[in-house]
Amino acid sequence: MTIELNLTTPALLFPAISLLLLAYTNRFLVLAQLIRQLNARENGNEIRAMVKAQISNLRNRLNLIRRMQFFGVLSFLLCTAAMFAVFLNQNIIGTSLFGLSLACLLYSLILSLYEIHISCQAIEIELTNIENKPVIDSQES
Template identity: 55%
Template structure:
């Protein structure tokens, strides 16, 4: 393995961090809207709070593991550059593992997000049923 192998992960991890940041910003917007909607359905908001808290925690963990992966990848490149290929291999392997953990956490967050949407759709169906 040469220095270009870990370098291939750099753009992928950067894009992943950007996607995670977008998820965080969208979640923050949803939370702010729920908090400012004084006349809204408090039962619906109450039903969403546990999922929102869990998603905040997951996104923080996703970002943490992605940053650690990025750092390990950079260190692997440095080790390979300094002709410590065994250390570089190990660091690159750890980088891939932490990236995989980040991706699994991302999947869990997506599942929770879709469950939250199901709660909103159910509430919408209930409200339409009342008025329709």
């Protein structure tokens, strides 16, 4: 069984990959802003326990986003190469490149799911920090 690939098949992924890369870039920018805010609110040489707990999480998320972006861009490049191969009537090469493009996109999406999971863990750390703060009764003031 041979799969017949034409130029429009890989072209269908272009808008999806572009939007995905935009979403990844936004996640990176938000993460970078969060790191800068954490750095600015810590004074001198002392770092609060909550911030220490976040550092490992932030590093892990940063590495995941870097890999998500890498495989997203690689998927985009392979998709473009697949279109070029189909344009040159090299259907076997085009189909192979398109398959690799889909595999890279799938891996990028799996990494994205894992990064979302880790992001939720970071929010749990923040919630635990808020819960541990003393409660001030507003009627006593």
